[in-house]
Amino acid sequence: xxxxxxxxxxxxxxxxxxxxxxxxxxxxxxxxxxxxxxxxxxxxxxxxxxxxxxxxxxxxxxxxxxxxxxxxxxxxxxxxxxxxxxxxxxxxxxxxxxxxxxxxxxxxxxxxxxxxxxxxxxxxxxxxxxxxxxxxxxxxxxxxxxxxxxxxxxxxxxxxxxxxxxxxxxxxxxxxxxxxxxxxxxxxxxxxxxxxxxxxxxxxxxxxxxxxxxxxxxxxxxxxxxxxxxxxxxxxxxxxxxxxxxxxxxxxxxxxxxxxxxxxxxxxxxxxxxxxxxxxxxxxxxxxxxxxxxxxxxxxxx
Amino acid sequence: xxxxxxxxxxxxxxxxxxxxxxxxxxxxxxxxxxxxxxxxxxxxxxxxxxxxxxxxxxxxxxxxxxxxxxxxxxxxxxxxxxxxxxxxxxxxxxxxxxxxxxxxxxxxxxxxxxxxxxxxxxxxxxxxxxxxxxxxxxxxxxxxxxxxxxxxxxxxxxxxxxxxxxxxxxxxxxxxxxxxxxxxxxxxxxxxxxxxxxxxxxxxxxxxxxxxxxxxxxxxxxxxxxxxxxxxxxxxxxxxxxxxxxxxxxxxxxxxxxxxxxxxxxxxxxxxxxxxxxxxxxxxxxxxxxxxxxxxxxxxxxxxxxxxxxxxxxxxxxxxxxxxxxxxxxxxxxxxxxxxxxxxxxxxxxxxxxxxxxxxxxxxxxxxxxxxxxx
Numbered sequence: 182x183x184x185x186x187x188x189x190x191x192x193x194x195x196x197x198x199x200x201x202x203x204x205x206x207x208x209x210x211x212x213x214x215x216x217x218x219x220x221x222x223x224x225x226x227x228x229x230x231x232x233x234x235x236x237x238x239x240x241x242x243x244x245x246x247x248x249x250x251x252x253x254x255x256x257x258x259x260x261x262x263x264x265x266x267x268x269x270x271x272x273x274x275x276x277x278x279x280x281x282x283x284x285x286x287x288x289x290x291x292x293x294x295x296x297x298x299x300x301x302x303x304x305x306x307x308x309x310x311x312x313x314x315x316x317x318x319x320x321x322x323x324x325x326x327x328x329x330x331x332x333x334x335x336x337x338x339x340x341x342x343x344x345x346x347x348x349x350x351x352x353x354x355x356x357x358x359x360x361x362x363x364x365x366x367x368x369x370x371x372x373x374x375x376x377x378x379x380x381x382x383x384x385x386x387x388x389x390x391x392x393x394x395x396x397x398x399x400x401x402x403x404x405x406x407x408x409x410x411x412x413x414x415x416x417x418x419x420x421x422x423x424x425x426x427x428x429x430x431x432x433x434x435x436x437x438x439x440x441x442x443x444x445x446x447x448x449x450x451x452x453x454x455x456x457x458x459x460x461x462x463x464x465x466x467x468x469x470x471x472x473x474x475x476x477x478x479x480x481x482x483x
Numbered sequence: 484x485x486x487x488x489x490x491x492x493x494x495x496x497x498x499x500x501x502x503x504x505x506x507x508x509x510x511x512x513x514x515x516x517x518x519x520x521x522x523x524x525x526x527x528x529x530x531x532x533x534x535x536x537x538x539x540x541x542x543x544x545x546x547x548x549x550x551x552x553x554x555x556x557x558x559x560x561x562x563x564x565x566x567x568x569x570x571x572x573x574x575x576x577x578x579x580x581x582x583x584x585x586x587x588x589x590x591x592x593x594x595x596x597x598x599x600x601x602x603x604x605x606x607x608x609x610x611x612x613x614x615x616x617x618x619x620x621x622x623x624x625x626x627x628x629x630x631x632x633x634x635x636x637x638x639x640x641x642x643x644x645x646x647x648x649x650x651x652x653x654x655x656x657x658x659x660x661x662x663x664x665x666x667x668x669x670x671x672x673x674x675x676x677x678x679x680x681x682x683x684x685x686x687x688x689x690x691x692x693x694x695x696x697x698x699x700x701x702x703x704x705x706x707x708x709x710x711x712x713x714x715x716x717x718x719x720x721x722x723x724x725x726x727x728x729x730x731x732x733x734x735x736x737x738x739x740x741x742x743x744x745x746x747x748x749x750x751x752x753x754x755x756x757x758x759x760x761x762x763x764x765x766x767x768x769x770x771x772x773x774x775x776x777x778x779x780x781x782x783x784x785x786x787x788x789x790x791x792x793x794x795x796x797x798x799x800x801x802x803x804x805x806x807x808x809x810x811x812x813x814x815x816x817x818x819x820x821x822x823x824x825x826x827x828x829x830x831x832x833x834x835x836x837x838x839x840x841x842x843x844x845x846x847x848x849x850x851x852x853x854x855x856x857x858x
Contacts, residue, residue: 227686227689228686229686230684230686232551239694239695240695241691241694242691242694242695243694243695243696243697244694244695244696244697244699245699247690247691247694249689249691250689251686251689252683252684252685252686252688252689252690252691252692253689253690253691253692253694254551254554254683254684254691254692254693255692255693255694256547256550256551256574256577256693257547257573257574257577259543260543260544260547260574262544263509263539263540263543263544263545263547263548263551264547264548264550264551265551266509266537266539266544266548266551267507267509267537267547267548267549267550267551267552267555268551268552268554268555268684270507270535270537270552270557271507271551271552271554271555271556271557271684272555272684273535274506274507274535274557275555275556275557275682275685277555277685277686279686296540296541296544297540297541297543297544297547299540300539300540300541300544303540
């Protein structure tokens with residue numbers, strides 16, 4: 182499958198040099214959520230307005246300084262969709278042409294903000310919504326969220342989470358918005374082509390961006406990019422798009438790494454036995470076998 | 484040409500938004516407010532009003548949408564009631580903190596549980612610390628007038644605070660009264676298009692809004708307080724201009740206090756109409772009574788209350804609200820402002836009828852520093 186064929190960006194040097202999120206901010210060392218925003222803004226450019234839902238990224242501008250060179254507004258945690266809806270109409274009235282980028286964490290998206298997000302999706306508001314997904318309420322110190330994967334330690338699931346993560350992209354697909362994708366900043370070309378598509382489609386686009394969190398997940402900040410790569414290469418985080426009700430996998434690991442390589446690299450899974458990990462490996466294998474059978478693409482039927 | 488029509492309080496609120504050329508109307512239905520957004524929806528559909536009607540998924544989203552659109556420099560309007568206002572609470576503080584001149588009409592209704600559909604003022608008064616200007620209306624004409632004046636006050640650069648305009652559910656919201664509807668040209672002269680000095684969401688002038696502060700927090704709060712202080716004078720100026728244009732007089736308070744008044748009741752909202760009738764009736768019998776209606780709850784018109792009541796011997800305050808464990812909310816504030824004892828009457832909760840007889844009873848029972856429930 183030649184996924185690069187139709188891509189606008191092919192190599193790292195195709196990524197624009199100009200930055201709209203610049204240095205000097207106070208995000209943690211090795212934070213990939215801030216990297217995700219920096220990369221996305223490179224593609225979206227200066228005519229972009231960011232709406233942020235409360236979370237780690239809310240700490241970027243600290244009065245009286247800001248590392249953002251595009252307009253940025255934060256209202257609260259649960260209303261990025263509602264703010265995007267209103268901003269879309271307000272900009273139309275003011276005759277301002279700009280991308281509206283919602284950038285909110287997984288807790289703000291999967292949990293407390295799902296009502297507002299659903300409202301914007303139902304209205305198919307022309308905005309790009311990127312959920313930077315560190316699989317927990319990261320900013321408050323890594324508490325359980327509905328995006329937290331099964332077995333993960335969080336400070337509120339000390340013995341590991343019992344339930345599996347919510348399947349947010351499928352929930353968004355049920356709203357029949359034109360573009361949905363998953364991504365990871367460790368794969369910037371894949372991610373940024375998705376951002377580009379998201380900006381180009383008319384209507385709402387949703388990207389679920391896995392952003393490994395050194396503090397919450399428990400790994401060396403220098404390893405953030407590697408952890409993201411391992412999440413994808415082990416098959417535990419799938420990169421795909423959903424367009425017109427069809428799922429297409431955008432990256433198929435040539436030879437999948439063992440999930441233990443990903444899990445054993447993080448403190449949040451350190452309590453797992455070899456047996457537990459074996460069961461998780463079997464689950465991932467089964468999913469990928471099924472994907473292979475379907476040619477890495479299939480109709481959702483919704 | 485001004486026209487005179489028989490319209491409801493909800494209709495008057497909608498006319499206020501229409502005449503003010505509000506451009507974005509995020510909304511969510513709730514009794515007894517729904518008539519306002521229905522009226523606006525029909526005008527937008529028929530082309531009589533040029534605005535975007537945004538049906539949101541909750542009142543929290545309504546207030547979020549008001550804040551976001553106002554941040555982009557658009558004049559916005561919405562209405563709510565009771566539980567809806569409670570759900571907006573978080574965003575009420577955000578909106579005033581961001582200094583956005585949003586106008587919200589609250590059609591007051593008692594709070595659950597148990598459920599009541601009828602009016603009292605607890606919903607509005609829960610928000611009295613939210614940094615919003617609060618105006619309580621006594622009739623439908625005042626509702627329309629207050630909405631239009633509201634934008635002038637809220638958008639004033641010395642103020643830049645959101646305003647809540649309260650009208651009583653059903654008593655006003657569903658009752659038709661003759662209302663003079665000013666000519667659009669006249670309103671356009673009075674209220675120019677919203678042109679914010681600080682349009683804050685425009686790529687031409689990037690800025691970060693709603694971020695984190697540390698030590699400066701208290702500075703921002705003091706700015707908000709200063710704006711609230713400034714609004715006192717701005718309200719008076721705008722009311723004076725409105726009076727010149729329409730002949731209708733408003734202020735922070737409405738005294739109905741003949742000079743010889745020895746006993747007075749303080750009230751707010753539409754119940755003041757029946758109290759006024761009671762005052763007239765008692766005065767015919769030679770009783771030296773009067774009434775003071777509070778129109779502004781925020782800014783709290785302390786100076787005006789002192790001016791009006793300094794010569795009155797016995798004062799009672801009627802609260803259609805209760806802060807359990809403390810007392811009538813308005814009585815507490817009036818007491819603090821006057822520095823003397825007042826009789827606090829808790830009445831009309833959940834729309835319970837008060838009526839002439841009960842007002843007469845209250846006038847008889849003044850002069851004691853107690854809280855009395857009038858069922």
